[in-house]
Amino acid sequence: MNSDFALRTAGLTKRYGRLTALDDLTLEVCAGEVFGFLGPNGAGKSTTIRLLLGLARPTAGQAWVFGVGAADVARAHRLLAYVPADVALWPQLTGAEILHLQASTGPGVDYAYQAELVERFELDLSKPARTYSTGNRQKVALVAAFATRAPLLVLDEPTSGLDPLMERVFRTAVAAARDRGQTVFLSSHQLAEVEAVCDRVAILRAGRLIQVAPIGELRGLHRSEVTLTYTGQPPNLDTIAGVQDVRQPGEGRLRFTLTGPPGPALTALADADITALAVREPSLEEIFLDYYGTEAVR
Amino acid sequence: MTTVTAPATTAGSSVPVVPGRAVTRLGVRQIRRGALIVVALAAGMTALVAATYDSIMADPAAAGSLQALAGNPAIRTLFGEPVALDTTGGFTVWRVGTVIAVLLGVWAILATTRITRGEEDAGRWDVLLSGRVTLRAAVIRHVAAVMTATVAAGGAVSVVLLLVGAPSAGALVHGAGVGLLGLYFVAVAALAGQVFPARAAATGTAVAVLGVGLLLRMVGDGIIDLGWLRWLSPFGLLALSSPFHQDRILPLLVLLAATALVTATAVGAAGHRDVRGGLVATSSGRQARLLLLGSVEAFAVRRLSRPWTGWALGIGAYYLLIGATAVSITEFLADNPALAGEAANAGFAELGAVEGFTATLFAILALPVGGFTAVRMGAFITAETDRQMTLLSAQPVSRLRLLGAELLATAAGAVALATVAGALTWAGVAAVSGRLGLLAAAQGAWNILPIVLLSLAAAALAAGWAPRATAVAGALPATGGFLLLVIGESVDAPGWVRNLSPFAHLAPVPLHTVDWPATLMMTGIAGAMIAAAMIGYQRRDLRS
Structure with a gap:
């Protein structure tokens, strides 16, 4: 391998006239990891991927695929397979013919695994693409990509048209790719998906990179929500370090958020007569809301 | 008993009283630019030719050469039977009537299938028809939009003829005829769009109807016993x-x-089918055909093969007819030395020989073959815009190779089309025991390839730098060049203007030998344009 990084960008910027679609993105994706690329619609995820694939040229900055410049598509694309966000197929070709075309022009295919994927995704390959639904078009592109031996898979919102059952098949395929040592770059606005399969996540908003963190760390950086019921006097939490947003949602109930180590709060609670206690980890959805504010989440 | 009322719409939202009007506006928006161009061309060409009539007729020599020109079979087949050439209106109708009719017919077909079946095929009608508009209403309103444009074109022709002082009866008859012909092809295209579930099949069928109509008129014009055939053709x-x-x-x-x-029939059919379906069902499944899917070059050939067959059928049929009639027309001219002499004076030397006759007709072969290259490059860009190209662009294939494969396949298709035309002309001549060598016929057909290459290069240049203009740019060297020469001769334009047309540099092959310096010059210019195209295509963002 030419580089330790499957993907690397430095100051990657794309402007369309006065609109800045992507602003100074510097990012490194290690070989072998499953990397989530999160952001709401219009954040610049697809623009980034088009730049990484050399489908569009950056206004400034550079991108590399395993050390190969993204503009050198003939070499760079030997190292990757791609599933676009909105898959369009040649309407007159059948699924089998499209897989054959992709295989014979692509970076090499594991035909046994391809057959297995076709079965698992329950794909009817004899139909012309004209008759495929959105989900089926996506399945064709997914089968073509997962069946390659390319060391990097670039997937742009690949499950938007899949039903929950097929999403599970997709997650299994991502896990299998990871086990084979393939790197997966997964763009998504579905938090559950990223939460389920990714090792690290980058968050993009309005063309800017907000944060890159391992999934676990992203959660740890943020609060837990504690809900408790008590009898008698309410516990006094006013001066306790890490406790915020103390609210009383009902008679004998208390809710607050907790950041950092829970020791001091637990000590304070020990003095009160607590009858029930629930600690909830925030979902990525809530972390998202923290970054973007409510108005930015669509 | 309780009455169920429909839930009120959200307060503050405005609901159009007639939702169909929005659909009409959508239809109009999609064709307005093309419609303006077609109406302007119809009016402009009519005005231009009518304006030159007096000056041409003032000069007895020019009037004489006009008669000879009218006798030239190539011009006759293209422009129709000359009647009433001694009036402004008659002259104008003969000179540009067929050209405008073909132009309007082709535009009507392309516009209709594009905004009806094409939009439906692309899935955009799914959203449109989820509103309050039915499929039938959407078809009617889109078809009406194109029909309005064709009526406007016919009206513009009438108005121009009236303005130049032509008799009102003739002006109205001709304008109405042109408008009706446009309406007819809108209807044919609309019906084809209901029958076939794919835009390409619908367009192809409607264009085939137009081609057959044109051929029937030519046969009907050429063979007096078969004159009744013209009643079966809109052009007739x-x-x-x-x-x-x-x-x-x-x-x-x-x-x-x-x-x-x-x-x-079209409107009735629209009420009896599913959205995205046609009266002809798509097969629900078939065996994989893996031929020509092994590389981007092979795939370019595969995508080309079906449309190529359609072009080859149309062009082949026309040149077979030319070959079959060549002997009788040249014998007629040989028997009328006065006529042949006048034709020679008008620059159509040796029309009395099959070689001379075919040479003049091979020159116009550049129009359909050049058009073929422009349409194919346009389809290449459409595939990019519709994102079908995205998966291929993400393969380890350089942009140079993607565009190169398309150019190679298209160029090969164009050479094959010219070869078909040459071979069928030879076959037509041979069938009536005429004398024309197969190689001579092929050389005559191949002689126009530099102009075709210029068309391909112009389309490629646009594909590299201004992809939206691809089809128009590709039509410039052949169609534009031909019009420039015809109009330039009509208005007696200075030599350098006429020399801008590549047709001015075409030797009459097989009558004479190939003009190699001009051929190499045109090929060189085309090569430079393709090199520039490659640079642009490599640098620009793909459209998707």
Whole structure:
């Protein structure tokens, strides 16, 4: 391998006239990891991927695929397979013919695994693409990509048209790719998906990179929500370090958020007569809301 | 008993009283630019030719050469039977009537299938029809938009003819004929769009109807015993209406009735099918055909093969007809030395020989073959815009190779089309025991390839730098160049203007030998344009 990084960008910027679609993105994706690329619609995820694939040229900055410049598509694309966000197929070709075309022009295919994927995704390959639904078009592109031996898979919102059952098949395929040592770059606005399969996540908003963190760390950086019921006097939490947003949602109930180590709060609670206690980890959805504010989440 | 009322719409939202009007506006928006160009071309070409009439007729020598020109079979086949050439209106109708009719017919077909079946095929009608508009209403409103444009084109022709002082009866008959012909092809395209579930099949069928109609008129014009064939062709009916000569209404009524029938069938069909479906069902499954899917080059050939067959059929049929009639026409000219002499004076030397006759007709082969390259490059860009190209662009294939494969396949297709034309001309001549060598016929057909290459290069250049202009740019060297020469000769434009047309540099092959310096020059210019195209295509963002 030419580089330790499957993907690397430095100051990657794309402007369309006065609109800045992507602003100074510097990012490194290690070989072998499953990397989530999160952001709401219009954040610049697809623009980034088009730049990484050399489908569009950056206004400034550079991108590399395993050390190969993204503009050198003939070499760079030997190292990757791609599933676009909105898959369009040649309407007159059948699924089998499209897989054959992709295989014979692509970076090499594991035909046994391809057959297995076709079965698992329950794909009817004899139909012309004209008759495929959105989900089926996506399945064709997914089968073509997962069946390659390319060391990097670039997937742009690949499950938007899949039903929950097929999403599970997709997650299994991502896990299998990871086990084979393939790197997966997964763009998504579905938090559950990223939460389920990714090792690290980058968050993009309005063309800017907000944060890159391992999934676990992203959660740890943020609060837990504690809900408790008590009898008698309410516990006094006013001066306790890490406790915020103390609210009383009902008679004998208390809710607050907790950041950092829970020791001091637990000590304070020990003095009160607590009858029930629930600690909830925030979902990525809530972390998202923290970054973007409510108005930015669509 | 309780009454169930429909839930009120959200307060503050405005609901259009007639939702269909929005659909009409959508239809109009999609064709307005093309419609303006077609109406302007129809009016402009009519005005230009009518304006030159007096100056041409003032000069007896020019008037004489005009008669010879009218006798030239190439011009006759292209422009139709000359009647009433001694009037402004008659001259104008003969000179540009067929050209405008073909232009309007082709535009009507392309526009209709694009905004009806094309939009439906692309899935955009799914959203449109989820509103309050039915499929039938959407079809009617889109078809009406194109029909309005064709009526406007016919009206513009009438107005121009009236303004230049032509008799009003002839002006109205001709304008009505042109407008009706446009309406007829909108109806045919609309029906094809209901029958076939794919835009390409619908367009192909409608264009085939146009081609057959044109051929019927040519046969009907050429062979007196078969003159009745013209009643079966919209172009024939237009000729039969004989503007400024007989001003017959009956042929126009026949055309109107045919148009009404086809329109009613199309609208009826629209009410009896599913959205995205056609009356002809797509096969639900088939065996994989893996031929020509092994590389981007092979795939370019595969995508080309079906449309190529359609072009080859049309061009082949025309040149077979030319070959078959060549002997009788050249013998007629040989028997009329005065006529042949005048033709020679007008620059059509040795029309009395099959070689001379075919040479003049091979020159216009550049129009359809050049058009073929422009349309194919346009389809290449459409595939990019519709994102079908995205998966291929993400393969380890350089942009240079993607565009190169397309250019190679298209160029090979163009050479094959020219070869088909040459071979069938030879076959036509041979069938009536005429004398024309196969190699001579092929050379005559291949002689126009530099112009075709210029068309391909111009389309490629646009694909690299201004992809939206691809089809138009590709049409410039052949169609534009031909019009420039014809118009330039009509208005007696300075030599350098006429020399801008590549047709001015075409030797009459097989009558004479190939003009190699001009051929190499044109090929060189095309090569430079393709090199520039490659640079642009490599640098620009793909459209998707």
